[in-house]
Amino acid sequence: MTTPRRGPRKAQEIFATTLALLAEHGYDGLAIEVVADRSGVNKTTLYRWWPSKDALLAAALRDSNALEFTVPDTGTLRGDLRALIGLIRDLLTRPPSAQLVTAALAAAPRRPELGGVVQAFLADRMARERPVFERAVARGELRADADQVAIMDLLGGAIWFRVLLRSGEAGDRYLDELVDLVLRGGAP
């Protein structure tokens, strides 16, 4: 797939440096000058592509290979949702993405622009997950009137809540149970 180029030649190195600095030093410790220095790129090159720290961070979150994910296509809705939430669990619990998420969440309430970056990231993910639900409706595995965004809020939110707020484990059996609940419900 050919997409318009969204950054300079060394974009991936720049994104990696940006995310590494965020994970290490938090949002306040992230500076375009340091990114330029560490990636061996001229500061003006960075500013030409991304006029602000938030623009650079948004691009890094969206386009870095480090956060790349492939939308699963296992043949069943149950399999696809289970794979998707396995990816979310890994994102929230494994380095370096876990540190990134913590740094971004800590900074977001004080920096409305960063909140916008997080929203854009999540909206982009949701848009890419849509085919999972469209295929499921076509296969007769999901009610056509089910709120697909609500399903992702439930599944994604449960893992965020458990891992980040309750400091609980999100093991494989727990993930199976989440998918089971949203597909067949808790009623007998």
Added chain:
Amino acid sequence: MTTPRRGPRKAQEIFATTLALLAEHGYDGLAIEVVADRSGVNKTTLYRWWPSKDALLAAALRDSNALEFTVPDTGTLRGDLRALIGLIRDLLTRPPSAQLVTAALAAAPRRPELGGVVQAFLADRMARERPVFERAVARGELRADADQVAIMDLLGGAIWFRVLLRSGEAGDRYLDELVDLVLRGGAP
């Protein structure tokens, strides 16, 4: 119900001041000296009951009237869950609790002790919500093998995710849909 006294006579004023300072100035701006001053209580009285800022904050989150909630008992599991998540939605969107939550979440990743306070608060809430599920199992509205904590992770997590990360609305119809999904599932 008589419970052992958990603080000095002016405990509720002290808790209110503690939470107001947290909401206004964030965790770093919360200081026991200022709480004492504003509540008209001697600093040593505060330290006698709560040896640290985190101990005071934990007590305020657990015992303040401002965060008090009554576990619903509507006669049906659907009604109880809908009422519970209405309370969670209000907690996350209305002042002053919305500001409190934002301040606590912003500080928690940098302050492991505060993470412990949040965990204790959530564990206390979950323990108080247990009867909702026990009654539902007794009435035959919930499978006995359904993971009750996972149900609250799904419902509570969805609202956290939507309101705090996606900056979305959690209106009444959305809340109805969440309960519907976890009770009857998205499968046809």
